[in-house]
Amino acid sequence: MSLNPVEHSVLDAIAARWSPYRFEPRIVEPEKLIQCFEAARWAASSYNEQPWSFLLAQRENDDSFKRMLACLMEANQVWAQNAGVLVLTVINTRFKRGGKPNRVALHDLGQAAAHFALQATALGLQVHQMGGVNLSKIRHEYEIPQGYEPQTALALGYPDQSEPSGESAVELKQRESGPRARLPVREMVFSDKWGDSANFGAP
């Protein structure tokens, strides 16, 4: 598996993380799965609120897996059906203490999801995250209480590393290489005002 074309040295897991569209249809060992959640658990959050929660479906539990798969948009079901694990993410939109709205709950869920994905990569797994889920169906199916909001889905599994073949090979290759490019740093980091590229102290 080739690494991301990083321009400066970064953590191995960051260099090797990507979002596959093809998984081997095999289970994920529970101990590895728990390690991914443990990683998520230690993400930073505003006031250490930990506004994230997760719904889990493992491939080895066929009913549970199919029930969760049906909560994804159809285009995602096509490839996510081969994942070893599906996860739905949920945020608590208010602080437990005081009940004020937590403006950054979704942000902090993102941090937990990033930890989850990096831990997966370190274990030889990969995660493909999806915004394309049926939010109202999830709320109903899993009885999400008021004040909590479903957000995204994660497919976790062993990426299928074989060369794509058959009719869709070219399309699949393009689709898989797309996510492995990024905007240059100069379009992402600014200094005096938004849009003015930072020079990082270079003269």
Next chain:
Amino acid sequence: MSLNPVEHSVLDAIAARWSPYRFEPRIVEPEKLIQCFEAARWAASSYNEQPWSFLLAQRENDDSFKRMLACLMEANQVWAQNAGVLVLTVINTRFKRGGKPNRVALHDLGQAAAHFALQATALGLQVHQMGGVNLSKIRHEYEIPQGYEPQTALALGYPDQSEPSGESAVELKQRESGPRARLPVREMVFSDKWGDSANFGAP
């Protein structure tokens, strides 16, 4: 520096990441800073949109640093003034192609911020993130364009590892140990419905 009390093996950077309230007042080497942004750059995002951007102020540029410090809530200025680097985060609220609202832009910023923080930890630095910023002041100061929204701030630097001393020592110790605890996994990962703890396939 003690590690987080993790219950399952996780990446070194995840076990060692925390949010200090005390930094050594020293600069961060530009090469290390660039590595942190490079790590952020490789975060996952919906449709690979990369909805994040960052405003940077380095300690060695006194005017720039003080200008950004003044955009934090006063309670955060007290400790963040010792950081080596300040960063303000901004999201693009709409997809570049098509202009539809990006429901998960804030989530994906969180992923980039988590990458940034973990890379920092791997380099011997730490990040303390803040939601407590003056959003309207940031928008005005840095000329954030319409459709973009400032969100959080990051203080990056070398944590002050000395024992807290003086009048506020006890309070500081409590404050620093608070963020190093987490809810148990059973309160975070559910299966059949929200609130039912997952058993990860245990019989």
